[in-house]
Amino acid sequence: MALNAVKQVNLKINGLDVCVPEGTTILEAARSVGIRIPTLCFLKNINEIGACRICVVEVEGARSLVASCVYPVSEGMVVRTNTEKVRHSRQLTLELIMSNHRMDCLTCARNSHCELLALANELRIDAVRYANDQLPPQIEDSALHLVRDNSKCILCRRCTATCHKVQQVAVISPNERGFKTHIACAYDRDLGEVDCVSCGQCVVACPTGALTVRDDTEKVWAALDDPAKHVVVAPAPAVRVTLGECLGMPIGTNVEGKLATALRRLGFDRVFDVDTAADFTIVEEGTEFLDRLQNGGVLPMITSCSPGWIRYCELHQPDLIPNLSSCKSPQQMFGSLVKTYYAEKEGIDPRDIVVVSVMPCTAKKYEVQREEMRLANGCLPVDISITTRELSSMIKRAGLLFDHLPDGEFDEALGVSTGAAAIFGATGGVMEAALRTVAVKLAGVGMQVDFHEVRGLEGIKEAGYCLPGRTVRVAVASGLSNAKKLLDRVKKGEAHYDFIEIMGCPGGCINGGGQPTQPADVRSFTDLVKLRSEALYSQDVRTQLRRSHENPVLQQIYQEYLGKPGGHRAHEILHTHYAPMRKYRT
Amino acid sequence: MPNCKTVVPYRGTQEQEDRLRRFLQDHKGQPGAVMPVLQEIQSIFGYLPEEALIIAAEEMDISLSELYSVGSFYAQFSFNPKGVHQVSVCLGTACYVKGAAEVLEAAEKKLGICNGSITLDGRFSLDATRCIGACGLAPVMMVDSDVYGRLTPDQVGPILDKYM
Numbered sequence A: 001m002a003l004n005a006v007k008q009v010n011l012k013i014n015g016l017d018v019c020v021p022e023g024t025t026i027l028e029a030a031r032s033v034g035i036r037i038p039t040l041c042f043l044k045n046i047n048e049i050g051a052c053r054i055c056v057v058e059v060e061g062a063r064s065l066v067a068s069c070v071y072p073v074s075e076g077m078v079v080r081t082n083t084e085k086v087r088h089s090r091q092l093t094l095e096l097i098m099s100n101h102r103m104d105c106l107t108c109a110r111n112s113h114c115e116l117l118a119l120a121n122e123l124r125i126d127a128v129r130y131a132n133d134q135l136p137p138q139i140e141d142s143a144l145h146l147v148r149d150n151s152k153c154i155l156c157r158r159c160t161a162t163c164h165k166v167q168q169v170a171v172i173s174p175n176e177r178g179f180k181t182h183i184a185c186a187y188d189r190d191l192g193e194v195d196c197v198s199c200g201q202c203v204v205a206c207p208t209g210a211l212t213v214r215d216d217t218e219k220v221w222a223a224l225d226d227p228a229k230h231v232v233v234a235p236a237p238a239v240r241v242t243l244g245e246c247l248g249m250p251i252g253t254n255v256e257g258k259l260a261t262a263l264r265r266l267g268f269d270r271v272f273d274v275d276t277a278a279d280f281t282i283v284e285e286g287t288e289f290l291d292r293l294q295n296g297g298v299l300p301m302i303t304s305c306s307p308g309w310i311r312y313c314e315l316h317q318p319d320l321i322p323n324l325s326s327c328k329s330p331q332q333m334f335g336s337l338v339k340t341y342y343a344e345k346e347g348i349d350p351r352d353i354v355v356v357s358v359m360p361c362t363a364k365k366y367e368v369q370r371e372e373m374r375l376a377n378g379c380l381p382v383d384i385s386i387t388t389r390e391l392s393s394m395i396k397r398a399g400l401l402f403d404h405l406p407d408g409e410f411d412e413a414l415g416v417s418t419g420a421a422a423i424f425g426a427t428g429g430v431m432e433a434a435l436r437t438v439a440v441k442l443a444g445v446g447m448q449v450d451f452h453e454v455r456g457l458e459g460i461k462e463a464g465y466c467l468p469g470r471t472v473r474v475a476v477a478s479g480l481s482n483a484k485k486l487l488d489r490v491k492k493g494e495a496h497y498d499f500i501e502i503m504g505c506p507g508g509c510i511n512g513g514g515q516p517t518q519p520a521d522v523r524s525f526t527d528l529v530k531l532r533s534e535a536l537y538s539q540d541v542r543t544q545l546r547r548s549h550e551n552p553v554l555q556q557i558y559q560e561y562l563g564k565p566g567g568h569r570a571h572e573i574l575h576t577h578y579a580p581m582r583k584y585r586t
Numbered sequence B: 001m002p003n004c005k006t007v008v009p010y011r012g013t014q015e016q017e018d019r020l021r022r023f024l025q026d027h028k029g030q031p032g033a034v035m036p037v038l039q040e041i042q043s044i045f046g047y048l049p050e051e052a053l054i055i056a057a058e059e060m061d062i063s064l065s066e067l068y069s070v071g072s073f074y075a076q077f078s079f080n081p082k083g084v085h086q087v088s089v090c091l092g093t094a095c096y097v098k099g100a101a102e103v104l105e106a107a108e109k110k111l112g113i114c115n116g117s118i119t120l121d122g123r124f125s126l127d128a129t130r131c132i133g134a135c136g137l138a139p140v141m142m143v144d145s146d147v148y149g150r151l152t153p154d155q156v157g158p159i160l161d162k163y164m
Helices: A026-032 A084-099 A115-122 A158-166 A201-205 A217-225 A237-241 A256-266 A274-294 A307-316 A318-323 A330-346 A363-367 A388-397 A419-425 A429-443 A480-491 A520-525 A528-542 A552-562 A568-574 B014-027 B034-045 B050-060 B064-073 B093-097 B100-111 B153-161
Strands: A008-013 A016-021 A056-059 A078-080 A146-149 A173-175 A182-184 A211-213 A230-235 A353-359 A384-387 A460-467 A470-478 A499-503 B085-090 B124-129 B141-143 B146-148
Touching: A008 A026, A016 A026, A026 A056, A026 A078, A056 A084, A084 A115, A158 A173, A158 A201, A158 A480, A173 B064, A201 A211, A217 A230, A217 A353, A217 A384, A217 A388, A230 A256, A230 A274, A230 A330, A237 A256, A237 A274, A237 A388, A237 A419, A237 A528, A256 A388, A274 A330, A274 A419, A274 A429, A274 A552, A274 A568, A307 A318, A307 A363, A307 A480, A330 A353, A330 A363, A330 A552, A330 A568, A353 A388, A363 A384, A384 A388, A419 A429, A419 A528, A429 A460, A429 A470, A429 A499, A460 A480, A470 A480, A480 A499, A552 A568, B014 B034, B014 B050, B034 B050, B034 B064, B050 B064, B085 B100, B093 B100, B100 B124, B100 B153, B141 B153
Parallel strands: A008 A078, A230 A353, A353 A384, A470 A499, B085 B124
Antiparallel strands: A008 A016, A056 A078, A146 A211, A173 A182, A460 A470, B085 B141, B141 B146
């Protein structure tokens, strides 16, 4: 036996012998022998409070039913998960939970993928006897990215646990007590008034329709219906490996070709790719980094692609604003290029162009209206930002049978990209893409393409690379609690880096707030981030060009229009600035 | 709603804020400091004003939302200052069965505020209390230290008029 081997525990679940490591919960132990126990408030590693009592089971010798999601196994334990007592208890609990849930399921945004609805079905709730304080809607839509309706909230705390633990933004909590308990901000202020960073992680954590993303699809339909408008669209790198989940495909399916076809059939005038803009981001950011490195600029330089992170930095870490790269995010670079270079080339008035972006992100809805992004011609770069989920609803509404669609291609003018851009969607991807270009710029040809140390699922990653002249020390963090941890160390002088990549969402954009919602059952027992990111890295390997600066379209646009990377025109169009923001409003 | 948002402007003084800051200095980084901090704020300001909670949130690196969440859980914390005249209606068992709920409703209507809050001009605050030991007089209302017993809802208005 190895020195640190974990003790194994033997128990019986529904008559089956089970052997699991000490500390395992009954829920997980049951899962290991093919028994699924229903849950509602449980979200692995995030919300493990045993509050909702849906996962109760019988344990021989225990005084009452126990919550299996938090109850650890012990030697000789005898567990029953499917007795009359258990079934009845779960039913009664769910009935009580439903008694003050507003049940307008037919018109609810979550109706086809609501965990409460699925559970009501599974537990065979035929009627709610305790009807019921049917609450009127309590719509709170002050935030740009999401809509709250507490009349559908079941107080599971999955959103607040995510906000406090995963993101450490902590703007929503349970307020008051007993029957008056409700999830809200301090002093019951609206979400739009407080220091929420718009990451949307609470939305993907919510099991019901209490938290939904603001739906901007009507604006897109209106633009598509307007013959006077030239409507262009582009999806973010991470969207192609997640969209399929909303349309019945396995997690981690890359649907890039079908995505391009679907967008064209929806009626967009041009179907471009944000991947192209991601290559510009790398060339600009790489140039900026080399300049800072060689000319004594502010280091560590921190990436600026994630608008949730940017807002967090402006609100919570304003002293680091000089460290932020001045590069716009790929979304904003894309819109900026469309409304300058592309408009001029095609002879279209940029005011007649509607730029739609498809994003894995809810904070992008906030980013598109940032005044700092405005171009010299008076236009904001992007007009409408929709999420992966919103696009899937448009595809369904348009009657496109997604799995029947042939593979298509993006329009070339802004639709050619490299493998470096593809991996933007995963944590560490921007860093690796930047290193590929920076290494070549510093050392010439023959440098490595793969930087494995910055890949992977850990919340914080570090590496040092020996490049001619000096060692470049880099760090990567995803999820704002990890970002805070990393930056605290940097500020205390405990860690020294030259370049830091930060993504607001844990795992990066593939796990963004605008990505397909998966029920807790899937989220707790499947590594979504791993499956989705593998699809991006295999796209990278398949791509012929893997360094952003090798992108022929990019090279042509610099030559024809932008001039030098980091030059005057590039700065005017592709860069922005930031300012500290007030955290509290009184 | 015992904890509805106050309508009275913040009147905290520099001296009060300094006192709070000194207290926070001593408790910085201490685990489980939320309760003592909230208690201190209430003892300094008489209630939990947003401005004071923000000071605490910043100094202690605790989110404002968490402080408010804990504060609003406990009935003994108030988010409203007390008025010049403090009106309280007993909701103890004896008073309750004698119709105290209607008395409270009449007081809420007369003052135009909900239980637990304060009038815009800061003159009256209204609270429901537990048994005040005057069960023989049920239902009972107190205005400052004056006790009014055997009340009917229609008597509430004229009584409060005397303090207007």
